Amino acid sequence: MIEEIGRTTEGDLIINIGPQHPATHGVLHLVITLNGETIKKVEPHLGYIHRSIEKMCESLSYRQFIYVTSRMDYLSSHINNHACALCVEKGLQIEPPQRAQYIRVIMDELTRIASHELWWGAMAMDLGAFTPFFHAFRERETITDIMEKTCGARLTMNYMVPGGVMAELHPGFQRDVERFIQLYKSKFEEYSELVTGNVIFQNRMKSVGVLSKEDAISYGCSGPVGRASGVSCDIRKLYPYDIYNKVEFDEITETEGDSYARYVVRLKEIQQSIRIIEQLLGNIPEGDFQAKTKAVLKLPKGEFYQRVETARGELGVYIVSEGGTTPYRIKFRSPGFSNLSALEHMVKGLKIGDLIAAMGSLDLVIPDIDR
């Protein structure tokens, strides 16, 4: 802890990055101990955007609590809602119709692409490049338009309900998604021209923030951060939910574990997501989009756990039910919290500029960490 403001007893400088700092992507507060420009210690201080979502959910019914989870990891809100809907379905022992499962997976993957796109732009901006941000938002805008047409909202959709999805797809959905895929494929070259191939970018990313496979496992890193260190941790492959066991896609793993590996994993994951969407888009079966459920949902007494792969990693939803209409206790295992805990290990001994590069490559969403 800090003994004296400004300096430690050894004479090292203590500075704050955040909570209001553009590089922390939100209200993350890092207390850094510096020897010259070398980082000796990084201490994240959390709680600036703690809204006690877990406690709030205890007073909401099983239909109502899903919408709150959009506000956790707001960039993959569909996937959060999906996890909650799946967990409630597990308790009710109902299976959503095939059509709903197809729609859910397509929406999940579109959200993942949108999230990675935004990360790509923000990452480049952290490292000082401003233009890529607009290129990323151009493609992302197409996805948010699709979301707006079908779900009615651009970021906090609340489209998944227990037993299926809330509404039928928009009539022009298939055409819109096809147009997006076409646009993305034609623009993908620009990504490597602008950023990936850039020598400044590569020098700042390569062998910065290295996380070994063992450390990634012991810190509980998941998602692209874990996979960049060579940990096979894709929940879609390991514990498939809905129709992920029917689609073909590769689990992207890299072995270097540095910031550049995390960058490469995310860019390749976008292409795998497009591969999944292409497989499903033409084959959405006809039928209902929602299973018939009672007006008031009551889960039987017991404990239910469901994990899904969000854009950031493994999200776990744990519901304890006493048999009533509201959950007795809800716990979310958020991917961002575990990934952030590995930050100190990654940047110890590096310079301040490398901290920004390493932190950017973790893809932190602060409301997800605090909840």
Place this chain on the structure above:
Amino acid sequence: MFLKDYIKDVYGAVSSLLKGMRMTGYYFTHHKEIITEQYPDNRETLKIADRFRGEVVLLHDENNEHACTGCSACEIACPNGTIKIINKFDISPEGKKKKAIDTFVYHLELCTMCNLCIEACPTDAIKMAQTFEHSVYDRSKLTKKLNNEGSKLREGIE
């Protein structure tokens, strides 16, 4: 050998930078590729999706009649206490008491546009409107009364 690597590095760096600059220059000279919308100026041509959730409205027809029976299903479904329905009892010509809404209170400042009330409504009386410019100077203006003055329940809806 050292000099050769050095020159190679410099060449690689310059060429990758020029590649990026070429991209920027392309967009600088091709105005057709611009996708930014000039928002306040293009209000007339702005296209909002049909399902966009802007605010909850109670639908009235040309006879100033609505379909809300005052069953409070939307009030129960709402997670934030956005909707409050105050009922009254009309006395029909035959002397029977009949439940009807007196005021449909809607707190726009509390609403998160989750669509659960519209899903819950058994008579499709309410719907989401596509308005989005909700800023006002006074917070009390955000509390709205959705039923029109003198409106009544449409015939045949129970």
